[in-house]
Amino acid sequence: MRVLGFMSGTSLDAVDMAILDTDGETLQAFGPAGERKLTEATRALVLAATEAAKSWLRGAPEPAEFAPAAEAVAREHFAAAQGFLESYGLGWKEIELIGFHGQTVLHERPTPERSGRTVQLGDGALLATLTGVPVAFDFRTADMAAGGEGAPLAPIYHLARAQASGIARPSAVLNVGGVANVTLFSQSADPLAFDTGPGNGMIDLLVQARGLGRYDEGGRLAAAGRVDQAVLAGYLAHPFFRQPPPKSLDRYDFSLDAVAALSDADAAATLVAFTAEAVRLGLDAATERPKVLIVSGGGRSNPQIMRAITERAGCEVVAAEAVGWRGDAIEAEAFAYLAARTRMGLPISFPGTTGAPKPMTGGRIVEP
Template sequence: MTERFIGLMSGTSLDGADGVLAQFEQGQLQVLQFASAPFSVALRAELLALNSAGENELHRAALAANALARCYADVVHALLQGGGLQASDIAAIGAHGQTVRHQPGLWDGTGYTLQINSPALLAELTGIPVVADFRSRDVAAGGQGAPLVPAFHQGVFGAPGALRWVLNVGGISNVSRLDLRTQSDVRGWDCGPGNALMDHWSQQHTGKPYDDGGRWAASGQVIPALLTALLAEPFLAQQPPKSTGRDLFNPAWLAPLLATHAAGTAPANVQATLAEFTAQAIAQDMQRHGAAPGQQLAVCGGGALNQHLMQRLASLLPGMQVDSTVAHGLPPLQVEAAAFAWLAHQCWHRLPGNLPAVTGARGPRVLGAIYPA
């Protein structure tokens, strides 16, 4: 049986929405089309602002959700047009939404994770059923609600008889440890910041939303005292299951560290230090959990296009083969959207989408809520 699903993802980098048209045949996924749409300056600013408490949040979040759904719908229409397909040819859309708060296990023992989204509007605009709200069921079952991609990574990138790593560097970095040497042992967790802090600093000092290729960071010098202070963040030493977001790694977290350890320093040196912090936080976390020479690391997300970051990872993980997921069959900007097509497929067929060993949930759960067309 052949089915087609669309996966949509807008991550913590807040640069826009990515989408894939995926075909499933006997459980195997093949990406047929890819499309993306940038966020408007106003939508990006509002989504970023909604990560923190502010005036009239409910009203603003509802309108931002509508704007996000319209952006998603543009990506869906581009995918249909590129594939020469009609809405009726698609089983469902998997739409993650935009995470603005992530507090699993906190406050009342359950906590919450909140993604801005308007799946009902998206279903209305596209005429296609929408699967959304993937994380909250895992949180309700005592899990972190993240990361959800390791099960997908296992199916797409896992190599029988090998230990392979998949690293996603979006706004936050998360890693999957795929140990298929004797039995299927899949782990995954959030490492710390990905592009979020680097993008913030680039926007503030160059007016550009990101450091293209990491060239600005490569031009600076690492500030040792600042790097030491950044690496002292307690989250980095926590054992999995663990997840994080802009709730922690944000400009308010960074500002006092800069004031203490980088006052009067050239902005390029701060950027170099933020890049090194990102790379070292990832490498140290991987090495704590068995990363060793001879293993492979496949990198996806926008960070895979940052050559300076990729070079630092290769240097910090000596003897490991570090490359982009394109070398393993899927371009780095398509991986997360493809994961949400897979998660939609799982929900559609009432199959679990989480891995309790990854998230800490009490057991496997069907993830997502379906909004009919």
């Protein structure tokens, strides 16, 4: 199938798009990839929905902010893809399936007392109507209903991509988005995957909260600061880091309160160190230390994050492009691949990636 995959991360920066030719198992061809920045109007609606989600009690009616945000996300993705396809001389008739992740506004991992809860806003039926193409969406709900973490979901694609590239094991793929997640490949065991800790998200929130822009461009703010070791130790004392994988996080699971008294530069430097130390702890969970760590996502464009991870990883650290991958498109490619697996009835989550009780299918498909 020729599948268009979408991803819009918790950084609320852009809609990422990528086209794959795949049967949900092998990767036949890579089509074009691109992005379009989110409009301020959609960003505002999603931020309002995110704030409402923070105080949404279980069993209570869905917040009123969800529906307009879901419609706006669908229309935003349609507009982004319309221009994207036209720029490559393609039309909707050449796309057989769409993988639509939607916009995460809530992610609560399961605990022994309760199941998890996750919300990705995006009107799949509206997107199918606008495009005339079947849409696979709602990829996380079934896994969480079965007791899984609902995240990360990209590992099965990381495996296919690594196999297609002939990446030798032991190795690992690290995606640094709002939250960072790692997929570990050993020579003898099934892949192990989990969220390691914050990625770019806390740094973005810090910069935005202090009126310094949308993100720390080029890592310049962090480069001028010094790590506060006491604050870093406090963050790393969080019980999340003592829990065994698989495990998942929400972008807001860690507060900026601990860096409130620090200067802008010192706060940014400390949060970079937090991201990197969390990655180190994640790699320590591997049954075999990876020989190479392949880094994708927006975080690989921050030199300070890459430097800090390289110092701590205990293995070679390379950006995705060094092995011929499209570092900004991996997540969009992944949801194209997951859409194909959903169409073919293949599992998308596994005991070693989300803690699901068995390999599980997931996602729903809505026809135009």
